[in-house]
């Protein structure tokens with residue numbers, strides 16, 4: 001692990017870039033005080049001299065509690081006053097991350113941060129909400145209904161009546177219901193069941209993560225507290241994804257029919273016989289269209305079934321445009337041809353009759 005010599009600045013006389021190992025300022029001669037901030041220039045060379053390496057590895061320098069002289073950890077007594085080290089304080093040992101190592105004596109980072117904090121760009125008014133509002137306004141114009149004055153131009157109605165007959169029909173089922181007369185019975189497939197047939201041997205690729213070793217890398221720098229810096233090394237496991245072919249047994253199923261006895265039988269049911277229709281229309285006020293149900297004479301074994309009814313009014317507005325709309329029976333009977341009405345027309349074409 002490489003050890004490099006850093007620098008320090010003298011706070012008394014302003015001398016900068018003093019060699020890290022110097023315990024006194026080379027210009028004013030004052031001792032390097034406790035709390036000195038060491039830094040490591042980018043181009044600091046690696047230390048190779050054995051004696052200097054031993055001094056760097058001995059530990060943090062100390063500052064004499066009696067005379068404030070600065071001393072290496074290799075020294076047991078103060079080089080200034082000769083007193084033993086005792087409870088003298090030491091320079092701080094500090095670990096830096098890869099991007100945190102101080103490269104010079106002053107704090108120039110604050111200025112860099114201030115320059116980076118530029119004012120945010122102004123947004124164009126045509127982004128986001130402005131465009132959405134414009135689209136909503138256009139949609140509203142296309143889809144919003146508008147009211148118009150119109151007259152009833154024509155009326156038409158349509159009614160149907162189903163006639164059912166009680167008849168013998170042939171049906172088939174898994175059991176003969178009450179009233180049914182069996183014609184024949186036979187074996188038939190009622191459902192299918194999934195049955196395990198056999199296993200098939202197959203192959204598939206499986207992956208697994210295998211640790212292949214460990215990687216050592218420089219993860220920062222340690223300020224040794226004596227004017228020297230040492231690279232910090234960290235390790236992390238290295239992995240590799242490996243594939244292998246695996247054999248496995250896959251179950252294969254087959255569909256097996258399940259048989260049961262089915263019956264054909266005759267039975268009496270109400271079924272649709274005919275659908276009768278009645279319709280009428282009018283486009284003159286003198287001839288009101290009065291809806292009526294289709295008339296029929298029910299014979300024996302016949303009855304009435306479902307009824308349907310539909311009433312449609314056609315309106316004509318002042319521009320001559322016509323619109324058709326289904327209405328309820330009471331509105332249909334109340335409004336004669338030529339009667340004035342207010343209608344609500346959507347731009348998609350649907351019409352709603354407004355009640356007076």
Ligand SMILES: [Zn+2]
Pocket residue numbers: 010011012013014015025026027028029030
């Ligand atoms: Zn100085």
Ligand SMILES: [Zn+2]
Pocket residue numbers: 064065066067068069078079080081082083
């Ligand atoms: Zn001393």
